[in-house]
Amino acid sequence: MKILLRGMVLPMTGADVFYRDGEIAIEGDRILSVGERGSAPAGFEPDRILDYPDDVFMPGLINTHTHAAMTLLRSYADDLPLMPWLETKVWPFEEKLTDEDIYWGTALALCEMIRSGTTTMLDMYASMDQVAEAALKAGTRAVISRGLIGNGPNGRKALAENIELIQRYHKAGEGRIRVMFGPHAPYTCSGDFLQEVKAEADRHGVGIHIHVAETQDEIKIIHDQYGKTPVEWLDGLGLFGGQVVAAHCVHLTEKDMEILASKGVAVAHNPESNMKLNSGTAPIPELRARGITVGLGTDGASSNNNLDLFGEMRSAAFQQKLKAGPTALPAYEVLEMATIGGAKALGLEEVGMLAPGFKADLISINLDQPHFYPRFSIPAHLVYSAHAGDVRTVIVDGKILMEERKLLTLDEKRICQEVEERAKRIEGELA
Numbered sequence: 001m002k003i004l005l006r007g008m009v010l011p012m013t014g015a016d017v018f019y020r021d022g023e024i025a026i027e028g029d030r031i032l033s034v035g036e037r038g039s040a041p042a043g044f045e046p047d048r049i050l051d052y053p054d055d056v057f058m059p060g061l062i063n064t065h066t067h068a069a070m071t072l073l074r075s076y077a078d079d080l081p082l083m084p085w086l087e088t089k090v091w092p093f094e095e096k097l098t099d100e101d102i103y104w105g106t107a108l109a110l111c112e113m114i115r116s117g118t119t120t121m122l123d124m125y126a127s128m129d130q131v132a133e134a135a136l137k138a139g140t141r142a143v144i145s146r147g148l149i150g151n152g153p154n155g156r157k158a159l160a161e162n163i164e165l166i167q168r169y170h171k172a173g174e175g176r177i178r179v180m181f182g183p184h185a186p187y188t189c190s191g192d193f194l195q196e197v198k199a200e201a202d203r204h205g206v207g208i209h210i211h212v213a214e215t216q217d218e219i220k221i222i223h224d225q226y227g228k229t230p231v232e233w234l235d236g237l238g239l240f241g242g243q244v245v246a247a248h249c250v251h252l253t254e255k256d257m258e259i260l261a262s263k264g265v266a267v268a269h270n271p272e273s274n275m276k277l278n279s280g281t282a283p284i285p286e287l288r289a290r291g292i293t294v295g296l297g298t299d300g301a302s303s304n305n306n307l308d309l310f311g312e313m314r315s316a317a318f319q320q321k322l323k324a325g326p327t328a329l330p331a332y333e334v335l336e337m338a339t340i341g342g343a344k345a346l347g348l349e350e351v352g353m354l355a356p357g358f359k360a361d362l363i364s365i366n367l368d369q370p371h372f373y374p375r376f377s378i379p380a381h382l383v384y385s386a387h388a389g390d391v392r393t394v395i396v397d398g399k400i401l402m403e404e405r406k407l408l409t410l411d412e413k414r415i416c417q418e419v420e421e422r423a424k425r426i427e428g429e430l431a
């Protein structure tokens with residue numbers, strides 16, 4: 001299929017690159033050309049033309065840390081301290097989840113992600129075959145990791161499942177699905193277990209996705225146990241060096257940041273979850289100044305409570321400005337984190353920018369609305385004014401997943417009903 005897109009284009013290939021009257025040609029799963037109107041190659045005959053002069057086309061957003069199926073727990077428990085929230089609410093609920101529940105919960109997350117312009121997610125949860133199937137059905141890109149509680153009774157079984165997941169789904173769906181290992185956190189896995197995970201990741205040539213330095217409690221636990229920071233401890237185990245996505249990294253020392261920079265560890269920043277759970281403010285400008293790759297994530301829906309990366313972008317900027325002043329983390333840098341930064345963090349070299357030869361993963365945002373006038377700065381509009389409902393078009397791998405806000409691959413109504421019924425069933429089982 002050949003598609004010609006016309007409108008404004010923000011390709012994210014440089015802060016000064018913007019086409020006010022632009023054009024993008026797509027052939028199959030790839031971008032053929034990006035430029036001013038009339039720049040498509042001579043003789044290009046599109047099957048479809050989407051002509052939206054008041055829309056801006058940009059790369060699809062990349063959610064670098066989530067637990068998609070936790071949509072099932074959205075609004076089940078809020079406004080609680082972290083440990084009672086987990087121990088009395090989240091964990092008992094999760095124990096009741098079936099494979100099918102996780103399929104439908106993930107499908108709901110994917111509806112919401114497509115609607116808010118997210119084309120790729122990095123997920124960590126259980127029953128990951130179901131997550132892969134939901135992403136294949138949705139047509140989005142997904143990097144999936146089995147959450148591994150190494151110290152729990154199912155640690156070894158989960159590790160075996162993560163390995164099977166690679167064999168079954170790594171590079172499935174024309175390469176849209178990728179697999180990583182998902183050791184949960186330094187305080188839920190032993191050193192031996194983490195070293196085994198690292199050996200398996202190297203053996204299979206896949207990355208590692210782990211929560212790191214999320215809360216002060218974690219810093220204290222690891223310090224009491226090993227006399228080190230979580231980053232120092234993980235580095236000492238040899239966990240870093242390959243593709244590693246460290247989610248949160250809220251509490252870091254100077255030395256930690258040096259380690260992350262020298263080992264090429266990427267950080268998934270989740271400002272709304274960090275604010276809601278009162279975890280703290282991650283040192284994002286400091287990480288970026290050291291050349292560390294930073295992506296944006298929503299974390300699970302029960303600590304956010306939505307999966308809207310537009311909201312996350314705004315929160316990321318505001319949280320830093322509150323801490324360090326109004327010049328901290330300007331709009332274009334936030335857009336970089338949500339696009340090319342996320343792609344680099346996940347090791348996806350062909351997405352995150354609109355450029356010839358890149359995969360056709362892109363979205364359009366309808367700027368013909370009161371909150372986008374006047375149009376002095378498109379990056380400022382996208383970060384400070386836009387929200388999920390402004391996304392008109394979503395394309396992944398050259399296929400249209402949402403057109404005129406209608407989802408084309410998922411039965412949204414049925415998915416909402418299934419999740420409502422399943423969540424209520426579990427609530428009943430716990431009553």
Ligand SMILES: [Zn+2]
Nearest residue numbers: 211247299300
């Ligand atoms: Zn998380």
